[in-house]
Amino acid sequence: MADAPTTPAPAGPYSSFRRAGDTVYLAGQTPRRPDGVRLLGSPFEVQVRQTLDNLAAVAAMAGGSLRDAVKVSVFLRPGCDVAEFNAIYTDYVSEPYPARITTVSDLSVGDVEVDAILFLPVTPTEGGRVS
Numbered sequence: 806m807a808d809a810p811t812t813p814a815p816a817g818p819y820s821s822f823r824r825a826g827d828t829v830y831l832a833g834q835t836p837r838r839p840d841g842v843r844l845l846g847s848p849f850e851v852q853v854r855q856t857l858d859n860l861a862a863v864a865a866m867a868g869g870s871l872r873d874a875v876k877v878s879v880f881l882r883p884g885c886d887v888a889e890f891n892a893i894y895t896d897y898v899s900e901p902y903p904a905r906i907t908t909v910s911d912l913s914v915g916d917v918e919v920d921a922i923l924f925l926p927v928t929p930t931e932g933g934r935v936s
Contacts, residue, residue, distance in 0.1 A: 812862040813837040822867045829867045833920040834859035869925045874903040876922040880910040
């Protein structure tokens with residue numbers, strides 16, 4: 806599947822998203838602009854917003870939004886401000902908030918990486934085919 810120019814191309818041999826029935830799995834996104842430039846060294850807020858903008862764009866490519874997320878995994882470099890992350894994160898998700906794990910990780914791709922699982926009910930014309 807081709808990725809939209811609003812998201813950076815996958816950095817390896819993986820898809821930006823895959824659908825299996827009513828579930829859509831979004832690959833981890835990092836603070837990378839659609840042109841592929843990594844925002845290493847940018848302020849934490851800039852990195853978080855770019856990461857979540859990327860994830861939101863992939864969700865839209867899949868036919869949904871981050872408001873459809875039921876599970877989110879967040880990876881932050883040591884010393885990152887979780888409260889600041891949460892303040893930005895709530896601009897992208899809504900209540901009832903998705904289940905979430907936040908893990909401290911020695912990331913090499915910036916200060917943050919986020920992936921998500923969406924619940925998007927299949928319409929009768931879509932079947933339940935994995936895409």
